[in-house]
Amino acid sequence: MPEAPVLALIAHDGKKADLISFAHKHADLLRQFQLVATGTTGQMLIDELDLDVVRYHSGPLGGDVQIASRIVEGNVYAVVFFIDPLGKHPHEPDIQTLLRACNVHNVPIATNESTARLIVERRAVQDSLPNRDSDDAS
Ligand SMILES: O=C(CO)COP(=O)(O)O
Numbered sequence: 001m002p003e004a005p006v007l008a009l010i011a012h013d014g015k016k017a018d019l020i021s022f023a024h025k026h027a028d029l030l031r032q033f034q035l036v037a038t039g040t041t042g043q044m045l046i047d048e049l050d051l052d053v054v055r056y057h058s059g060p061l062g063g064d065v066q067i068a069s070r071i072v073e074g075n076v077y078a079v080v081f082f083i084d085p086l087g088k089h090p091h092e093p094d095i096q097t098l099l100r101a102c103n104v105h106n107v108p109i110a111t112n113e114s115t116a117r118l119i120v121e122r123r124a125v126q127d128s129l130p131n132r133d134s135d136d137a138s
Pocket of ligand 1: 010011012013037038039040041042057058059060063064095
């Protein structure tokens with residue numbers, strides 16, 4: 001069986017409640033991914049939803065850069081990053097690094113709930129489609 005795709009989940013403090021609410025709504029879909037997250041976000045997803053999450057450092061301590069590095073390595077399916085547009089962030093350069101890594105490597109990044117929903121639902125649709133390889137072989 002192929003490995004589940006990697007989905008990164010990140011939220012600033014002012015948006016964590018929104019991310020947890022999103023995760024509650026789509027928990028079954030999220031369980032179909034290998035989830036990675038920045039430290040505090042990941043801990044909340046574990047505590048509140050019992051999701052299996054690989055946690056990196058907290059954002060201000062380099063977690064965004066660690067996830068950017070995974071993107072550069074080429075094994076991230078998509079990123080859900082609920083950015084707080086009203087907050088000031090001491091690690092703004094790290095945030096820009098993560099956004100830039102997604103844009104350089106053409107990795108989907110959702111910064112709001114509507115787009116995040118499209119990303120996780122698209123994966124479910126893909127999974128329900130017939131396998132094209134096996135069609136070709138018949
Ligand atoms: O700061 C963040 C993203 O820039 C998120 O980090 P935490 O999940 O550790 O709060």
